[in-house]
Amino acid sequence: MVKPRPSHISSLPLEVxxxxxxDINGLDDRQVLVDFSLSSKLFLRLCxxxxxxxxxxxxxxxxxEAQGHPSSVQFIAFLASxxxxxxxxxxxxxxxxxSNHPHSSEGHRTAVIEHLFTITSKLSHLCNLVIQFTxxxxxxxxxxxxxxxxxxxxxxxxxxxxxxNYLELTTTQLLSLLRIPxxxxxxxSSIEPVGSEEVLHHQGSQTTQSAVHNLKIVMxxxxxxxxxxxxxxxxxxxxxxxxxxxxxxxxxxxTQLECIILRDLPELLSITICIPLDESGIGxxxxxxxxxxxxxxxxxxxxxxxxxxxxxxxxxxxxxxxNWRGVDSMLIDDIYESLRTMKVSVKRVIYPKHRQPSNExxxxxxxxxxxxxxxxxxxxxxxxxxxEGA
Numbered sequence: 001m002v003k004p005r006p007s008h009i010s011s012l013p014l015e016v017x018x019x020x021x022x023d024i025n026g027l028d029d030r031q032v033l034v035d036f037s038l039s040s041k042l043f044l045r046l047c048x049x050x051x052x053x054x055x056x057x058x059x060x061x062x063x064x065e066a067q068g069h070p071s072s073v074q075f076i077a078f079l080a081s082x083x084x085x086x087x088x089x090x091x092x093x094x095x096x097x098x099s100n101h102p103h104s105s106e107g108h109r110t111a112v113i114e115h116l117f118t119i120t121s122k123l124s125h126l127c128n129l130v131i132q133f134t135x136x137x138x139x140x141x142x143x144x145x146x147x148x149x150x151x152x153x154x155x156x157x158x159x160x161x162x163x164x165n166y167l168e169l170t171t172t173q174l175l176s177l178l179r180i181p182x183x184x185x186x187x188x189s190s191i192e193p194v195g196s197e198e199v200l201h202h203q204g205s206q207t208t209q210s211a212v213h214n215l216k217i218v219m220x221x222x223x224x225x226x227x228x229x230x231x232x233x234x235x236x237x238x239x240x241x242x243x244x245x246x247x248x249x250x251x252x253x254x255t256q257l258e259c260i261i262l263r264d265l266p267e268l269l270s271i272t273i274c275i276p277l278d279e280s281g282i283g284x285x286x287x288x289x290x291x292x293x294x295x296x297x298x299x300x301x302x303x304x305x306x307x308x309x310x311x312x313x314x315x316x317x318x319x320x321x322x323n324w325r326g327v328d329s330m331l332i333d334d335i336y337e338s339l340r341t342m343k344v345s346v347k348r349v350i351y352p353k354h355r356q357p358s359n360e361x362x363x364x365x366x367x368x369x370x371x372x373x374x375x376x377x378x379x380x381x382x383x384x385x386x387x388e389g390a
Contacts, residue, residue, distance in 0.1 A: 052088040055079070059096040059112055059146075073111045080115040086122035093130040094153070096137070109143060116149045126156050130163040135187060135220075135249055139168040164188050166220070174231050178210040183231070187220040187247065190227040210235040213267075216243040225256030236264050243272040245307060248350045252276040252309055257284040263295030270303040274347055277310035277369075282322040289330035299335050305343040305390055308369055324376035331380040342380065343390035344373050 057079075058072045079086050094116075131150055133139075154162055155176065162177060163184040168191040177183050212235040217228050232242065244260060246253040255274050262268065273288065275281030285306070292299040313319070331339065346365045351357075366389050374387050381387060 048085060048088050052085050054091040055089050056093040056095065059094065061108065073108060073115070076112055076115040076119070080118035083122045086119050087124045089123055089126055091128040092123065092126055093132065095132045097134060113143065113145045113149055120149060120152045123156060124158070126158050128161040129154060129156070129159055131165065131167065133166040135166060137166045139191070171227065171230055174227070175234055177231060178212055178234055181211050182214040183212055184216040185228065186218040188228070189220050189224050210238040213238055213240045215239055215241070218245045218247065219255060220247055222246070222254050222256055225259050229259035232260065233264065236266070238267060239265055240267055241270045242268060245272065245274040246309060246347070248348065251311065251349055252278070254280065254284065257288045260288060260291065262288065262292035262299055262301070266295070266297050267300065269300055271301060272305035272307065274307040274309055277308040278314065279322045282324060282327060286323055286326040286330060289327065292335050298337060300338050301336065302338050303341045303343065304339065305345065307345050307347050309347040313368055319372065328377045328379045331377065331385065332383050339385055342385055342387045344369050344387065345390040
């Protein structure tokens, strides 16, 4: 491509230059943007806002480094060295494969942590943050310095969206997330001894006002439900959408739906929950939907999404014996007058590749599931609630 000469660039109005940069950015070709950024100091400044708006950092060395690409340490060091670059970052995605990466030396880890610490204070416009550890991360083996840096990152006052994957938090740290409008917690666990959460919840709930309106929770294991329910309870006055799901790495796990009390969530418009498709799972739906009663206001729920966890349908006679009538009776109650849609779907479990079911199998499972829900919840259908696949 032909690069514009600086003499021509300087004569263009700033608005025209910004429009050119926006159009180039829309081409989804970062190399073109890089070429323009090198054509003049003015273009460098304007292009930075697009080149560094969304940044992904890898904490361990990757295969691209062996091919001559800049190392993760070099990239993080560059971001740390220039406050004008770091201040352009709006979305930051930090990825760690595991705590004992075979190619990650002590010197590499120390350099990464030091540079990350430097960057933290320069992220003045950070809106979206994703911190991604893995299911196999042993949190007790994570460098304490890195933990402190991570805690500093998700404490940024400018955050509008936060996603944490497989971290361990105290209840105080969990409740500190109430200031963020949209929060996703995947595999997040309690770092505290079992039984200590309720005391800390009582202390934290006196001082924190919730701004959370979208909350997604994917549990690592069911024993974390009561710990994670703390943030649901303390976001009750602001929460509009809740997802409460089981781990994609395990089959037929309960999600302790008794931790969710609908009458305590007066602003909730949409809820997504996961149940094992068995007698206990349908019983849990009765408990959940019954928890809307006893409050001072009608339930505002407009949409319910039930994710069913199963590999194959049980015997039809067994299905007929489940408490479908209890679910149906709850949903036609006047307290659910705002309910318009019930969606059902099949949970997708992460299997080894050779065992992964095909999309066609999942489509067939969903058709079977829809037939059952529409047959068993006929009073809900007659009320005008749509039952559809998701």
